[in-house]
Amino acid sequence: MTRVYISxxxxxxxxxxxxxxxxxxxxxxxxxRTGSRGLFAIEPLVEVETAEGRIGYGPVGPxxxxxxxxxxxxxRLGKVEALPFFAKQxxxxxxxxxxxxxxxxxxxxxxxxxxxxxxxxxxxxxxxKASGLRGRGGAGxxxxxxxxxxxxxxxxxxFIVCNADEGDSGTFxxxxxxxxxxxxxxxxxAIAGHAVGAGHGYVYxxxxxxxxxxxxxxxxELAASKxxxxxxxxxVGAGAYVCGEETALLDSIxxxxxxxxxxPPLPAIQGLFGxxxxxxxxxxxxxxxxxxxxxxxxxxxxxxxxxxxxxxxQIAGNVxxxxxxxxxxxxxxxxxxxxIGGGTASGRPVRAVQVGGPLGAYMPPSMFHLPFDYExxxxxxxxxxxxGITVFDDSVDMARMARFAMEFCAVESCGKCTPCRIGxxxxxxxxxxxxxxxxLPVAPAEAGAVMGPGGALASYGPGLRxxxxxxxxxxxxxxxxxxxxxxxxxxLLRDLCDTMKYGSLCALGGFTPYPVLSALDHFPExxxxxPALHEAAE
Amino acid sequence: xxxxxxxxxxxLVARLAAARKGERGALLPLLHDIQHELxxxxxxxxxxxxxxxxxxxxxVHGVVSFYHDFRERPAxxxxxxxxxxxxxxxxxxxxxxxxxAERLRVAMGETRADGQVTLxxxxxxxxxxxxxNALVDGAPVARIDGTAAIERIAATVAA
Ligand code: SF4
Ligand code: FES
Numbered sequence: 001m002t003r004v005y006i007s008x009x010x011x012x013x014x015x016x017x018x019x020x021x022x023x024x025x026x027x028x029x030x031x032x033r034t035g036s037r038g039l040f041a042i043e044p045l046v047e048v049e050t051a052e053g054r055i056g057y058g059p060v061g062p063x064x065x066x067x068x069x070x071x072x073x074x075x076r077l078g079k080v081e082a083l084p085f086f087a088k089q090x091x092x093x094x095x096x097x098x099x100x101x102x103x104x105x106x107x108x109x110x111x112x113x114x115x116x117x118x119x120x121x122x123x124x125x126x127x128x129k130a131s132g133l134r135g136r137g138g139a140g141x142x143x144x145x146x147x148x149x150x151x152x153x154x155x156x157x158x159f160i161v162c163n164a165d166e167g168d169s170g171t172f173x174x175x176x177x178x179x180x181x182x183x184x185x186x187x188x189x190a191i192a193g194h195a196v197g198a199g200h201g202y203v204y205x206x207x208x209x210x211x212x213x214x215x216x217x218x219x220x221e222l223a224a225s226k227x228x229x230x231x232x233x234x235x236v237g238a239g240a241y242v243c244g245e246e247t248a249l250l251d252s253i254x255x256x257x258x259x260x261x262x263x264p265p266l267p268a269i270q271g272l273f274g275x276x277x278x279x280x281x282x283x284x285x286x287x288x289x290x291x292x293x294x295x296x297x298x299x300x301x302x303x304x305x306x307x308x309x310x311x312x313x314q315i316a317g318n319v320x321x322x323x324x325x326x327x328x329x330x331x332x333x334x335x336x337x338x339x340i341g342g343g344t345a346s347g348r349p350v351r352a353v354q355v356g357g358p359l360g361a362y363m364p365p366s367m368f369h370l371p372f373d374y375e376x377x378x379x380x381x382x383x384x385x386x387x388g389i390t391v392f393d394d395s396v397d398m399a400r401m402a403r404f405a406m407e408f409c410a411v412e413s414c415g416k417c418t419p420c421r422i423g424x425x426x427x428x429x430x431x432x433x434x435x436x437x438x439x440l441p442v443a444p445a446e447a448g449a450v451m452g453p454g455g456a457l458a459s460y461g462p463g464l465r466x467x468x469x470x471x472x473x474x475x476x477x478x479x480x481x482x483x484x485x486x487x488x489x490x491x492l493l494r495d496l497c498d499t500m501k502y503g504s505l506c507a508l509g510g511f512t513p514y515p516v517l518s519a520l521d522h523f524p525e526x527x528x529x530x531p532a533l534h535e536a537a538e
Numbered sequence: 539x540x541x542x543x544x545x546x547x548x549x550l551v552a553r554l555a556a557a558r559k560g561e562r563g564a565l566l567p568l569l570h571d572i573q574h575e576l577x578x579x580x581x582x583x584x585x586x587x588x589x590x591x592x593x594x595x596x597x598v599h600g601v602v603s604f605y606h607d608f609r610e611r612p613a614x615x616x617x618x619x620x621x622x623x624x625x626x627x628x629x630x631x632x633x634x635x636x637x638x639a640e641r642l643r644v645a646m647g648e649t650r651a652d653g654q655v656t657l658x659x660x661x662x663x664x665x666x667x668x669x670x671n672a673l674v675d676g677a678p679v680a681r682i683d684g685t686a687a688i689e690r691i692a693a694t695v696a697a
Contacts, residue, residue, distance in 0.1 A: 010664065010665065011664075014671065014678035014679060015668060015680055015681070040668050167662050169625050169626075169661065169666060170623075170624060170625045170666045171666070172664035172666055175664035176664075207607055208619075208660055208661075208662065208663050208664070209663075209664055210676060211678075235563075235566065236567070236570055237605075238566060238569070238570070238605030238606070238607035239606035239660075240606060253566075254562075254563045255563040255564060255565030255566050255601070257600055258604065273562060314666070314667075315667065316625040316666035317624070317625040317628035317629065317666065317669075318628040322666070323667055345629070388625075388666065390624050390628055390666065391628060392628045396628065404624070404627070408623075411661075
């Protein structure tokens with residue numbers, strides 16, 4: 001009987017892999033369902049086991065079974081790992097994803113956990129410190145230091161919490177790992193439990209990932225005896241983005257509104273149910289088994305500056321070769337977008353990329369020389385966040401993207417801080433006015449005259465307030481007055497961003513200014529201003 | 539709502555709460571259970587949960603209203619969750635959204651008057667390189683284009 005491998009990852013299913021799997025089963029093949037290899041342009045992908053190894057075909061459909069089995073199909077890819085997209089990767093965390101049956105516990109070796117349990121807790125924490133692993137979510141806080149605090153805090157009970165609720169647009173590594181190699185995450189959490197002395201863990205998964213929830217639940221059941229006495233359970237989010245913030249997530253597990261807590265106290269000292277808690281995201285915890293199995297040095301040997309190890313980068317949006325690309329830090333943004341990603345799917349020029357999810361900065365191609373590195377991105381006014389890269393072609397309207405960032409913040413704000421709750425709504429209104437004004441014809445000579453800094457401070461007529469006939473008022477204004485009003489609104493928007501940045505308790509309100517200001521700085525022409533001098537920036 | 543119905547909700551909540559007895563932070567899982575069984579978490583359910591867990595109604599209501607997933611009225615027979623986030627936008631999501639809403643004859647965020655379909659926004663399904671994406675009755679649909687995919691969704695929803 002021929003054995004074939006077909007992904008049952010949610011993305012693969014969305015592209016039709018279930019029908020392909022059924023067709024192969026009907027043809028009498030043994031079908032092994034795996035996670036996704038991570039290159040969506042070749043999905044649905046079938047790998048046929050042969051004497052020379054697994055031979056891939058993709059994309060394929062349910063009618064292609066015969067041609068695949070006799071080797072004549074036109075989409076024959078050869079060995080998938082030899083394709084350039086995969087050959088260039090360094091798969092530490094995603095080594096098994098797309099290759100193995102995610103729930104085949106017999107083929108999972110638990111080497112990292114065995115190694116950890118042969119060590120004293122402090123030695124495990126030291127290994128994680130030595131690996132240089134930093135939190136793969138927000139600011140890149142060293143994971144080992146967090147663990148050290150929890151280990152050092154005496155308590156009758158401690159917890160491990162996995163934050164699988166960071167559902168940033170443009171990211172799918174968490175989802176892919178939970179679906180494609182759930183034991184890896186479970187093992188990482190069990191190692192953390194041993195390291196800090198915690199007996200129970202929670203995986204808090206966003207409800208938008210139904211396949212991941214199902215796979216994790218089944219995997220935890222299967223793994224119970226392997227990780228005992230450590231125990232784990234899945235908790236399901238309920239559609240609140242802010243619960244991706246770690247303290248809001250803890251409140252949510254406790255059964256409360258997911259509101260952000262002020263720090264201190266640190267969750268490492270007083271976290272879930274008031275107990276010392278390790279809270280890490282999926283990619284951080286999933287990196288741990290490799291570190292224990294292969295050694296901290298093997299992990300730290302890869303990377304760039306203070307960013308050690310690999311990052312599973314997610315190339316998304318309007319891009320030809322979208323997918324998951326795990327590589328050591330230091331690769332440039334341009335290599336990822338143009339070489340690996342292959343440019344836009346639409347074939348039009350790349351105009352902007354957003355890195356790090358909805359709270360990440362928009363960057364123009366003039367910034368593509370930036371190396372993927374926490375410090376380099378921070379210095380350039382951006383963040384790596386979850387390492388999702390969303391590619392936009394030249395049809396994008398950056399003022400609308402800035403508006404969306406504010407709108408998203410308004411929808412998702414937990415309501416605790418005024419700048420975030422109210423400011424985001426004011427932000428939407430302000431950008432709306434800018435967009436309206438932009439649409440009106442402006443005499444070129446006059447427009448040029450007020451674009452300089454001198455035009456910015458004209459007083460703001462009462463007729464221009466929103467809510468009392470903006471359109472009519474704008475229509476009756478001279479182009480000169482319009483430009484002044486626009487400059488005033490842009491000034492207002494910048495002030496607002498400033499207030500949100502410094503007056504917000506968490507990243508939602510505090511980082512929403514990043515997409516807004518970066519759009520404004522790098523793409524002023526979309527706000528009715530003169531284009532930025534991109535070339536001069538280099 | 540009639541008295542009998544309210545009693546039925548009470549009994550249901552009591553049964554579901556009993557199954558989670560002793561669980562810490564049981565409120566959210568319990569609300570998920572209720573929505574799963576009832577299709578909604580309405581006022582009667584809130585009152586019953588408050589009684590079961592020894593919380594005030596205001597506390598329970600505060601939690602229910604905080605999370606987007608819990609609904610006071612049941613959704614339509616079919617549920618379309620369409621992704622509005624950035625990666626799907628970069629692939630023409632806004633235009634497709636308008637076409638989908640028109641084809642399904644329901645506005646975003648609404649349930650059609652005949653109760654056949656609810657169209658709701660979702661912010662990222664983690665399928666960001668193959669958008670625009672949606673979940674249709676829980677099944678993922680990718681690369682939604684102006685014609686074929688929308689027709690397929692419309693056919694599912696008509697059933
Ligand atoms: S910044 Fe916004 S989301 Fe964060 S705590 Fe304040 S109100 Fe809540
Ligand atoms: S942005 Fe639509 S699926 Fe991620």
